[in-house]
Amino acid sequence: MSIDTTASATGDAITRERVKQRHFKLPVTLAVGTALVWLMAFVFGRDGISTYRLGDRTSSIDLGDVGIPTAATVTACAIALALLTAYAFWAVATFRKVGMWVPIVFAILAVFAFLTWSAADGLVPVTGLLFGAVSLSVPLVFGALGGVIGERAGVVNVAIEAQFLFAAFSSAVIASMTGSVLLGLVAAMVAGALVGSVLAVFSIKYLVEQVIIGVVLNVLIIGLTSFLHGALLTPNSEALNSPPRFPRLPIPFLSDIPILGPVVFNQTLIVYIMYVAVPLVAWGLYKTRWGLRLRAVGEHPQAADTVGIKVNPTRFWNVLLAGAIAGIGGAYFTLGSVGSFDKEMTGGLGFIALAAVIFGGWDPVRATLAALLFGFATNLETLLTNLGSPIPSEFMAMLPYVVTLLAVVGFAGQVKAPAASGKPYIKG
Template structure:
């Protein structure tokens, strides 16, 4: 029996005709219902609470080499057109589910873009939306979420639920600030962050894999422990010695020639720091490795069916242990971004619960690295959108605007993630024999 047999399709049972297989197919209504609710909200914006005027979109900023000028959009007419298109897409989703057709990823992506455009246009009636600034801020806020989500995907694909992403973020941010301040090197700080993330992951792996402690409980305890530890060290060590221990150099921006001059997206994507460029490489590398390499096949095997993996000679628990450490190191890069790429110093509880948002991105993304990255980008965009709408003077109360990223997280997980299934052995310790 070879390891490749783990991916072989199951043979059809006697009498398993196409008709009998058709009967077990189920209609999944969560996506169409979620789209219908969102469409109703857009129609409410269009009619009972319709706004008139012109919404202006600025496509260039002061760093752009090409000035595209501003584009004015009639607010009420644009919202009406978007509402009609959203209604058509919702009707298509209901038709596809009722006829057992698969709904591609394009539908929720295009729907989300239209819905966001309608909401932005409605909110910015008589105001100005800086498109480049909005996208740049969204990408910046998404960077730690992407690394945390990748760490969560690898951990759970290996069979260990990584609830400790928040702890990995915090200890990595603390370690990167101290090491970079002492050495004067942001590269040394980044390496220290990866080691710190792996250290937290090693504790999680040791208790979960070797001592068979409940993985969720270990993760929660680590979050509380690291939060208290870094808060104490911040007050007792960093504050009295801020110049020496909490003044790390920040990653500079490195514009890529020619690419950074592309209108709109050039300054957003190709005028970034080293950590962002590392993210561009890490996401496809993890996706390729997970699905196209022997390492990825072994990783998925121990998370889906550890008994079968053990049968073909894979050492289940060592494979889980080392991959959880790798997941922690990747999450640690996200932690370094807080101090070396964004804020410029460490502050207690500075991650603000983003580790749990990254965990939600893992679920929303169906335990797939690319989908989880898209989910993280969505949450980052929502967070930046809150700031923009507050500055635009949106008629939505500020208290609700502060809730927006978390509301989107809940709706995304409840409305869409119910259609996916996590790794079968995630959270289950493996006892040989």
């Protein structure tokens, strides 16, 4: 036997040994999804034509509408999903690694089948669906980035919801008083950092359980902003709760690209900041001294301390940075979306952002993709309601949270948090 053949066999053995610990969570999740699509295809089948509108009134290029047969399309998707599920079961049973392409392709086909089934003799505006998904994902992306930075530093940030809410309140008040959306954005970042500072002080200096202090902060900020909304903003809505909004800034030529142009390149300043923030955080986390120290204090603080890194100060300032980034997401509610502050307007999105952190494996890029998935699910709920889907409205309201549970429980695989996340560091 040649050396190359021996090395190849050894490599295969190592690979199979590595995946022996994999279980059937992903294949079982795929099987459940496949069963649901098969029900749509063969039990609750719908006839007609599902129309997808590919054009957009803001684009100079109109691709028109595309109609496809509902029953045949859903049936074809159901068969393809069954094949993917069978492959996943075979791969796990034979100790082979299931590639990331499997859940990605599965999710695309399942969503396409679901949309086609729901849109029988109806119209799906593709550009509008994607634009709404991006818009709803913006606060989730900023919250997820803040969560990644905080947990990579060793502090579990359950208070993303509080940072969203306090930032939204602060940005509305400051922007209303000054008439400046930029000052409102700065106020939101300061508000998010303030909530982060309380979290950091209690969890790092006073060693309070991080999850508990996060929950307390959520309750505190919800109560505080609700009180101030009724006592201060409602009687003075013109002066304190009528902030200007960021205008859309279309990028010439790029915004005219069919389908994706209006979605990606006809957005507000906060969305463009998001485009820069995601790669910047990813680059900083893995390619800079800041990122190396951040990961060191979150993975092995004792080792970081021995080489001269000040563990607790590093954690403190990074939790503040994480809060400021999450605050930008809070500003989007009032300065980019709604245009005014309302009590509890964040609607639990801080917890979905935290789920995106877990689903993304504490990686900024993958957490962003998870946030986009959850934003898409939220917008899909609105679209399906408008299409008159036969699914009960109560279930439609649950859709974003059901997708969150499926993603974290079924598709996330065996994710591992930073080793020292949630653990206080006591020097010596």
